[in-house]
Amino acid sequence: MRRSRILIATAAVAVVPLALSACGQGGGASEGGGDGTLTVLDYYNNEPDKTLMQEALDTCAAEVGVELERETVPGADLIQTVLQRSSSRTLPDVLMLDNPDVQEIAATGGLAPLSDFDVDTSGFTQGILDAATYDGEVYGLGPAVNTLGLFYDVEALEEAGIEPPKTWDELKEAAAALTEGDRYGVAFSAIANYEGSWQFLPFMWTNGGDETDLTSPEVAEALQLWVDLVDSGSASPSVVNWKQGDVKDQFAAGKAAMMINGPWQIPALAETDVEWESVQVPVNEAGQTPVAPLGGEVWTVPETGDEATKAVAAEFVECMSSPEIEMSVAESRYLVPTRTDLIDEYVEMVPEMGAFAEQVKNARSRTGQLGEEWPEAATVIYDAIQLAITGEASAADAFEQASQG
Known part of the structure; x- marks a missing residue:
């Protein structure tokens, strides 16, 4: 899961430049x-x-019949770069x-809806479509996604005679x-940033909690679980200081028998001696459907x-979510295809992704409820986690x- 909230407050200021950038450019900023x-x-x-990713890009470039000029930037710099480029x-x-x-970004007028180019957006998991939708229009497609699950140390659980919870x-x-x-039973990230909020969402959502009402009993009950585990x-x-990479390090070092983490x-x-397996994130009551957040990237025009150029770019974006590209990207990067009819076939190829694939089927977009207001809710969530655990x-x-800041 990657999330960069860089100068989001300035996005509103960028509305005019983004809108103007679509006009009066003649041949456009690029000559694609x-x-x-x-x-x-x-x-x-x-x-x-x-x-x-270059391999997937090159495949689609050949398919569409174009040459590519690719630029990569650190994740934390992407939004800032987009705003600068728009101006x-x-x-x-x-x-x-x-x-x-x-x-x-769609709210600023900086993206073209895929319906302008008759791109077929059917057959994809609802979570990725929700993430890419603004005001009823789909603005992008994602070839493969990730989510969260519960990893466990097989030997540790077998020695204790314990089944995966x-x-x-x-x-x-x-x-x-x-x-x-020096081994804890479970590890998770409760850090005061978006990683902490991301890891809390499966517990909150599965329990019926919702970001539209963070003061509900269901949300508090999920937070109490984390407090109880620490207390x-x-x-x-x-855990209040651990990023997800730190959680992985604890698990890999044998200092945690289970962990909440993602397939990345x-x-x-694989480079450690730990024999691990994974299951979906535990639910409050048997019979509930585990609901976890959807991570991954979307390609837009x-x-x-x-x-x-936009028409060619849309063809390229459509290619990046073709069945062949989805399977290739998912298999090489331990992700899950977003086309629902590919998921079962994918698990047969990569069985260690079974739990995550099942989790993706019901995974939810973080912006599905609040849209561009999600970052504010995410901040309240990780601040509340810190207050309760400490x-x-x-x-x-x-x-x-x-919420009172």
């Missing part, structure tokens, strides 16, 4: 349609993702965005039984003012206190 070249901007600037009328022809950013009560019981010496000693108090950690775990507020009062 005219000279057979498309400019592409994304944040896959580290290996192996950079090379793996200088140099938006790329194809823009990759983290899915929670799509609605914010499916409910919160089972999670608490298993975590307590697995805690011994009982089954989870480290340091699988390559690193910016408003450059060049209609011919004992500064009860789980019942933490969200009210956090």
Whole structure:
């Protein structure tokens, strides 16, 4: 999961430049349609993702019949770069965005709806469509996505005679039984940033909690679970400082028998001696459907003012979510295809992704309810988590206190 909230407050200021950038440019900021070249901007600037994504981009470039001029920037710099490019009328022809950013940029008028180009958006998981939809229009497609699950140390659970937990009560019981010496039963990220909010969402959503009312009993009950795990000693108090990478390190070092994390950690775990498996995030009561957040990127067509280029860019975006590209990207990067008819076939190819694939079927977009107002709710969530786990507020009062800033 990646999330960069950089100068979002300035997005409103950028509305006019973004709208103007679609007008009066003549041939557009780039000359993609005219000279057979498309400019592409994304944040896959580290290996192996950079090379793996280049292979998919090159495949679609050949399919569409264009050359690519690709630029990559760090994830934390992408939104700032987009805003700068909009003001200088140099938006790329194809823009990759983290899915929670799509609605914010679409709201400025900076993206072209895919319906303008008759792109078929049927057959995709509802979560990715919700993430890419603004005012009833779909602005992008994502080839593959991620979400969260519960990893567990197979040997540790077998030695303790414990089955992977499916409910919160089972999670608490298993975590307590697995805690011994310098090993905690479970680890998760409760850090004061978007990673902390992201990891809390499966517990909040599955329990019926909603970001439109963070003071509900259902939200408080989910937070109480995390408080109980820490207060009982089954989870480290340091969870308030751990990023998801830190959680993975604890698990890989044998200092946590279970962890909440995502499939992007699988390559690193493959380099360790830990035998792990995964299940969906436990639910409060048996029979509930686990609902986790959807992570991943969306490919969009910016408003450059060049209609011919935009049409080619839309064809390119459609190719990036073709069945062949989806399967290739998902398999190489431990993601899950967004086309629902591919998921079962994918799990047969990559069985270790089974739990995450099931989780994706019911995964939810973070911006589905609040749209561009999601960052404000996310901030309240991670502030409340910090207040409750550190004992500064009860789980019942933490969200009210956090919302008052």
